[in-house]
Amino acid sequence: MTSFQIFNSLVYQGWLSFRRAHYFQRSMSIKALMFFVAVVFLWYAYLLGMMLPSLLQQIFPDKEAHEAFFSIWLYAYAADLTMRLFLQKLPKQLIQSYLTLPVGKGTLAGYILARSWFSIYNLYLFALLIPFYKTALQYPLSGQAFWLAILGSTLLAGINHAIITWAKTWPFRVPAASLPVFLIALTALFGIVINPSLFMAFSEQVGKAFISGNIWVIIFPLAIIGLLQYMSHRGLCTSFYDWSGTTNATVNTGTSFPEQLFARVPVYGLFWQLEWRLITRNKRSKGGLRQWPLVIIGLPLFFYFDPFDNASMYTYLLVMVAGGYGFFHLQYTFSWESRFFDMIASRQTDIHEFLRAKYYFYLALGLLQILPVLIILLFFRPDLAGLLTGLFLYVTGPVFAFLMHTGIGSSTRIDPNKRASFNFEGTSGTLFVVVFVSMFSVIILMGFAYLLPLATTTGLALLTGVSGLIFILLHKIWLNAIAKHFLRKKYHNLTKYRG
Amino acid sequence: MGFIHIDNIRKEYGKQFALTIEDIRIPEGTLTGIVGNNGAGKTTLLRLMLDLTEATRGNITIDSQPVAGNEHWKAFTGSYLDEGFLIDFLTPEEYIYFTGKLYGLQPEAIDERLKRFTRFMGDEILGQKKFIRNLSAGNKQKVGIVAAMVVEPRLLILDEPFNYLDPSSQILIKRLLQEEHEVRKTAMLISSHNLNHLTGICQRVILLEKGKIIKDLSPPHDDLDEVERYFALQAG
Numbered sequence: 001m002t003s004f005q006i007f008n009s010l011v012y013q014g015w016l017s018f019r020r021a022h023y024f025q026r027s028m029s030i031k032a033l034m035f036f037v038a039v040v041f042l043w044y045a046y047l048l049g050m051m052l053p054s055l056l057q058q059i060f061p062d063k064e065a066h067e068a069f070f071s072i073w074l075y076a077y078a079a080d081l082t083m084r085l086f087l088q089k090l091p092k093q094l095i096q097s098y099l100t101l102p103v104g105k106g107t108l109a110g111y112i113l114a115r116s117w118f119s120i121y122n123l124y125l126f127a128l129l130i131p132f133y134k135t136a137l138q139y140p141l142s143g144q145a146f147w148l149a150i151l152g153s154t155l156l157a158g159i160n161h162a163i164i165t166w167a168k169t170w171p172f173r174v175p176a177a178s179l180p181v182f183l184i185a186l187t188a189l190f191g192i193v194i195n196p197s198l199f200m201a202f203s204e205q206v207g208k209a210f211i212s213g214n215i216w217v218i219i220f221p222l223a224i225i226g227l228l229q230y231m232s233h234r235g236l237c238t239s240f241y242d243w244s245g246t247t248n249a250t251v252n253t254g255t256s257f258p259e260q261l262f263a264r265v266p267v268y269g270l271f272w273q274l275e276w277r278l279i280t281r282n283k284r285s286k287g288g289l290r291q292w293p294l295v296i297i298g299l300p301l302f303f304y305f306d307p308f309d310n311a312s313m314y315t316y317l318l319v320m321v322a323g324g325y326g327f328f329h330l331q332y333t334f335s336w337e338s339r340f341f342d343m344i345a346s347r348q349t350d351i352h353e354f355l356r357a358k359y360y361f362y363l364a365l366g367l368l369q370i371l372p373v374l375i376i377l378l379f380f381r382p383d384l385a386g387l388l389t390g391l392f393l394y395v396t397g398p399v400f401a402f403l404m405h406t407g408i409g410s411s412t413r414i415d416p417n418k419r420a421s422f423n424f425e426g427t428s429g430t431l432f433v434v435v436f437v438s439m440f441s442v443i444i445l446m447g448f449a450y451l452l453p454l455a456t457t458t459g460l461a462l463l464t465g466v467s468g469l470i471f472i473l474l475h476k477i478w479l480n481a482i483a484k485h486f487l488r489k490k491y492h493n494l495t496k497y498r499g
Numbered sequence: 500m501g502f503i504h505i506d507n508i509r510k511e512y513g514k515q516f517a518l519t520i521e522d523i524r525i526p527e528g529t530l531t532g533i534v535g536n537n538g539a540g541k542t543t544l545l546r547l548m549l550d551l552t553e554a555t556r557g558n559i560t561i562d563s564q565p566v567a568g569n570e571h572w573k574a575f576t577g578s579y580l581d582e583g584f585l586i587d588f589l590t591p592e593e594y595i596y597f598t599g600k601l602y603g604l605q606p607e608a609i610d611e612r613l614k615r616f617t618r619f620m621g622d623e624i625l626g627q628k629k630f631i632r633n634l635s636a637g638n639k640q641k642v643g644i645v646a647a648m649v650v651e652p653r654l655l656i657l658d659e660p661f662n663y664l665d666p667s668s669q670i671l672i673k674r675l676l677q678e679e680h681e682v683r684k685t686a687m688l689i690s691s692h693n694l695n696h697l698t699g700i701c702q703r704v705i706l707l708e709k710g711k712i713i714k715d716l717s718p719p720h721d722d723l724d725e726v727e728r729y730f731a732l733q734a735g
Contacts, residue, residue: 001601009597013586020588020630097586100549102573102601241553 049131065136070207071200078187109236145211152210155221162228170235271357300376323395324366333407335414390461393468502527508557528684532697535707541690577652579643587632602650636663
């Protein structure tokens with residue numbers, strides 16, 4: 001086979017791996033819900049893009065919408081770079097299978113780099129930018145300006161992509177990772193601390209240069225992208241050993257502070273220690289946990305710049321963060337430990353105690369995660385801090401009960417060591433639905449809050465807080481019911497865990 | 500210079516020593532078994548031979564060319580170490596045809612060659628409309644072995660090929676390996692924990708222990724009971 005034919009085969013197999021991924025092998029309800037989520041996301045982005053010109057003109061009354069946007073777009077791409085630094089991954093999971101076959105490393109590296117471009121991080125901004133450019137450029141200026149702005153945004157996203165790809169493929173990781181960090185720090189230093197107005201003027205000029213068709217602002221980014229991609233290719237070819245699955249990883253076991261702490265907790269300590277090890281020693285759970293510092297920083301920042309100043313607008317989104325990590329984890333109750341649940345089920349383990357330990361653990365973890373956000377919010381948005389407190393109690397109360405109850409219905413094995421941001425392996429359509437039910441259940445409470453003689457946010461905080469507190473206080477009752485339900489399903493689940 | 504030449508190779512993982520071999524030459528067409536306890540360095544040696552891990556020092560040559568930084572050996576080497584080598588979202592047929600195509604084989608030729616593996620694969624692999632990821636461990640092992648052998652390589656490298664296989668399949672794979680070696684004079688490197696699997700088929704048995712070669716035997720001239728006695732002694 002020629003390199004070109006091999007490359008085509010790899011592209012086809014990349015498509016197969018996507019189409020045959022676990023979540024596509026699931027029920028129609030999953031597919032329908034994924035489609036629904038995508039439509040909702042696109043609709044929101046479209047609306048925001050359409051509204052952006054008027055919002056920008058409110059903030060910058062002396063500028064045209066596109067000028068105002070261009071004056072801040074370099075900040076946006078710096079934020080995009082920051083996000084990519086933490087979250088964007090290369091599609092490397094397929095490589096080991098090909099390494100001993102007659103496939104050239106250069107071809108493989110080229111394929112990895114090409115495939116990495118089909119990333120959600122390269123596309124998501126366009127959901128907002130296309131309607132914005134249509135409104136702010138195509139109609140007031142010209143179609144050409146619209147397309148040039150799209151080209152400019154593509155190139156800036158391309159630079160970010162190329163920087164991150166290089167940083168994550170170059171064999172010498174420290175200097176490579178320093179480039180994005182340096183660029184982000186530089187933007188923060190000049191754009192926020194030293195001379196924001198000069199930085200904004202520069203940012204605006206870059207945008208204007210794009211829509212005026214200045215050839216240099218097109219050639220320069222293209223050259224940077226080309227250079228970085230070439231270096232990434234070189235880096236990949238020389239660091240294939242890192243990709244071949246040869247590891248002799250050793251871990252520090254049993255010595256971390258939380259583990260020592262849990263060991264001292266009476267009754268539940270052993271289970272807490274197990275739960276902590278489960279979530280910190282598996283890629284998927286660890287990945288989710290690591291995103292929390294971003295939430296702690298990002299959430300207050302978002303509300304600091306919140307253009308709508310209307311907390312109730314975000315309530316159902318806040319449901320997802322208010323309960324901390326447990327919101328994402330408890331919907332898979334038991335599925336996470338499905339690989340060793342035979343052991344738990346055949347030992348002297350009180351399942352009621354096991355469930356209580358799990359619940360207390362995620363209640364405590366949620367509190368630890370949400371507390372810093374609450375403290376920060378108290379300084380500039382006390383109304384939101386109140387709402388978030390109410391939502392914390394609501395999520396750790398009735399929502400956790402709901403998630404755990406439906407979670408025990410999941411009888412499929414989950415592989416916590418497989419990492420994927422949109423991986424519904426081990427879940428049924430029902431479990432996917434519960435997340436949405438949990439989110440939208442707050443809307444009902446919001447309806448009641450409107451009836452109260454209080455501000456909606458305060459009323460909602462009160463309603464969610466009180467209902468949450470009642471559930472938390474009565475946790476032993478509903479946890480016992482869940483345990484009984486699980487014991488009824490035990491044989492069925494254990495058989496299914498065996499795959 | 501042998502077909503395979505392992506020259507002064509050493510592998511360390513960080514500060515942990517894994518393997519050291521001063522000089523080993525394996526002529527073309529030799530069926531070589533590698534035995535050893537867990538952690539002896541068998542898989543490390545095979546990974547070094549397939550350029551999947553970087554040697555701390557020394558080098559390995561196959562057909563007079565270094566393995567590291569060179570890909571010529573891939574064109575005539577078939578290998579299967581573990582299920583990480585399978586493309587698990589493909590069906591067994593897709594995987595085997597893909598592998599065959601990479602070695603320049605037409606589908607008809609692959610079909611023809613697959614006939615001799617029919618009994619080994621049984622009726623749970625081909626035509627089942629299952630992805631590899633949904634097969635049992637034993638059937639995954641069979642797919643990997645068949646894909647490595649169907650290309651009729653000059654060099655075949657298999658790590659613990661008898662693992663997960665039922666007794667009948669173990670006997671069948673032993674026969675297939677013997678046949679492959681006799682008919683095509685394929686050079687083979689087969690690792691195993693179990694000496695019994697290698698007895699009778701290997702012309703050479705290398706015993707590894709804690710990263711070092713402690714015996715290099717050529718049955719029937721050398722007595723393999725010596726190796727068994729060694730393991731018994733290790734067990735106390």
